[in-house]
Amino acid sequence: MFVILVYDVNQKRVAKVLKKCRQYLHWVQNSVLEGEISEANYKKLKMDIEKIIRQDEDSVIFYTLRTTKYSSREIVGLQKSSNENIL
Template identity: 70%
Template sequence: MPGSGIDVFVILVYDVNVKRVAKVLKTCRKYLNWVQNSVLEGEISKANYEKLRTELRRIIDKEEDSVIFYTFRTLKYSSREIMGVKKGGEEIFL
């Protein structure tokens, strides 16, 4: 987890067995915004980041599945461009 600030911006990418996709997506959507297939993003507190990681550890099979977290302390120097169809949503579902 970079830095010691309260919130960080996270991009989460996953590739899991089809048996676990729905459960992984549902868990991630409690904390992050769904962007498109297997990709979520959003600002998250350090405590919730740790909760998310713990929940995902219980769901995935480490021998078969992959979850990647990209964490950023700031988005000051970033931009986002969508080419083609915009998928997902901006709201977080609890």
């Protein structure tokens, strides 16, 4: 599956969340990651994130797509990360 992850967490936890997410997904820009991930790794990532964040203070949104066949991606302005790791 293809996942787009967006997070808004307290600054104290930003580095931990980003580090954990980068183990599974590709960093796109501030607080946004994306990439192909297996169902098992998706569940593991969600569990790991839940251990890091505070439910009453932080927010993490997972957008899941079964395929990217009908999607497109367009960048306007500065590209924050390279596409070399994007399949």
